[in-house]
Amino acid sequence: MTVTAVASTTHEEIYRVEARAHGLVGFIALHSTQLGPAAGGLRMRPYASEADALEDVKRLSEGMTYKNAAAGLALGGGKAVIMGDPASQKTPELLRAMARAIQGLKGRYYTAEDMGMSPADMAILAQETPYVAGLAEGEFASGDPSPITARGIFNAIRTTQAHKSGSKDLTGLTISVQGLGHVGWYLCELLSEAGASLIVTDVNQAQVAKATQAFGAKAVAPDAIYGVEADIFAPCAIGGILNAQTIPQLKVAVVCGGANNQLASPEDAVALHDADILYAPDFVANGGGIINVATEIERITNRSAYVAEKLRALDLTLKTILAQAKVEDQSPDAVAISTVLAKMARQNAA
Numbered sequence: 001m002t003v004t005a006v007a008s009t010t011h012e013e014i015y016r017v018e019a020r021a022h023g024l025v026g027f028i029a030l031h032s033t034q035l036g037p038a039a040g041g042l043r044m045r046p047y048a049s050e051a052d053a054l055e056d057v058k059r060l061s062e063g064m065t066y067k068n069a070a071a072g073l074a075l076g077g078g079k080a081v082i083m084g085d086p087a088s089q090k091t092p093e094l095l096r097a098m099a100r101a102i103q104g105l106k107g108r109y110y111t112a113e114d115m116g117m118s119p120a121d122m123a124i125l126a127q128e129t130p131y132v133a134g135l136a137e138g139e140f141a142s143g144d145p146s147p148i149t150a151r152g153i154f155n156a157i158r159t160t161q162a163h164k165s166g167s168k169d170l171t172g173l174t175i176s177v178q179g180l181g182h183v184g185w186y187l188c189e190l191l192s193e194a195g196a197s198l199i200v201t202d203v204n205q206a207q208v209a210k211a212t213q214a215f216g217a218k219a220v221a222p223d224a225i226y227g228v229e230a231d232i233f234a235p236c237a238i239g240g241i242l243n244a245q246t247i248p249q250l251k252v253a254v255v256c257g258g259a260n261n262q263l264a265s266p267e268d269a270v271a272l273h274d275a276d277i278l279y280a281p282d283f284v285a286n287g288g289g290i291i292n293v294a295t296e297i298e299r300i301t302n303r304s305a306y307v308a309e310k311l312r313a314l315d316l317t318l319k320t321i322l323a324q325a326k327v328e329d330q331s332p333d334a335v336a337i338s339t340v341l342a343k344m345a346r347q348n349a350a
């Protein structure tokens with residue numbers, strides 16, 4: 001296995017990892033360790049090129065710096081990616097080689113599941129390094145973060161709605177949900193229990209059929225979700241879906257969901273603000289997942305109290321960001337980023 005440093009002016013450390021014998025090419029990026037060891041998941045995707053994989057790991061690790069800081073965690077931002085199709089190219093040897101590269105960072109980076117990874121894969125990584133979270137078993141195992149992620153998004157939806165309309169009550173509101181996977185499904189359960197009517201979509205038709213049954217949801221085609229009339233849009237599938245093509249179609253007052261990197265570019269936050277659509281920054285709204293993972297990294301014994309406390313604080317952070325954005329007539333995304341940068345600067349000065 002070879003681990004080669006990649007020069008960067010934006011990230012503290014980036015490494016290219018290669019183990020030819022096991023078909024491994026990947027990257028590990030540590031954007032910032034200012035607030036603590038860098039933490040963020042390991043993603044496996046059939047990237048078209050190494051340049052694409054490198055770009056993804058840089059963007060995602062920077063996002064983790066903001067997410068971890070917003071969630072009030074003593075963790076920095078990091079991420080790792082492996083090039084390849086997880087369905088056909090993921091082998092225990094490949095995972096173990098990546099784990100040895102993570103071990104080589106001696107705890108400056110903690111990994112967990114991301115796209116293409118499962119708790120079983122984390123157990124394989126853990127054979128080579130202790131710097132792994134998201135395990136299904138063990139004293140501090142945190143398991144599937146999705147229910148906590150969904151709970152955090154649900155709180156964020158209520159807070160954002162209250163900021164917009166004066167009431168947290170979701171009874172009778174219409175909420176469109178894109179993506180009915182782990183997070184989207186748990187979120188639909190919470191929204192449905194809270195009395196909201198759901199309009200849903202997914203590229204997986206079986207999930208859509210299940211949601212129409214379980215929640216009495218109305219289903220629309222994947223591309224039609226942007227144009228539906230609703231009070232709130234909750235993106236819970238993929239990134240980049242808030243862009244110059246989709247924003248003009250939106251007929252909602254609030255966008256608040258769990259997908260990472262919903263904005264195609266920072267200008268899209270401004271476009272939403274100009275359209276009077278209140279956008280809850282994704283890295284704040286979906287912080288529940290990393291809070292759950294942090295219980296494992298920090299070896300927290302009273303998990304539920306810790307999670308409840310951090311979720312409460314996260315909700316307060318969002319409320320403060322929305323209030324400041326209103327006063328400054330700025331997009332909440334810009335305010336959220338400046339809030340976490342200021343927090344890091346204070347930490348630096350201390």
Ligand code: NAD
Nearest residue numbers: 145146149179180181182183202203236237258259260289
């Ligand atoms: P998942 O893979 O379980 O679910 C994603 C769902 O989106 C799938 O059902 C998929 O079929 C659907 N989908 C994909 N492309 C679509 C499209 N174009 N239109 C409609 N549906 C589409 O993933 P997840 O764990 O539920 O995560 C969802 C999002 O939330 C991702 O962006 C993820 O990065 C983010 N996120 C997840 C967690 C977590 O705890 N799982 C935490 C933070 C952020």
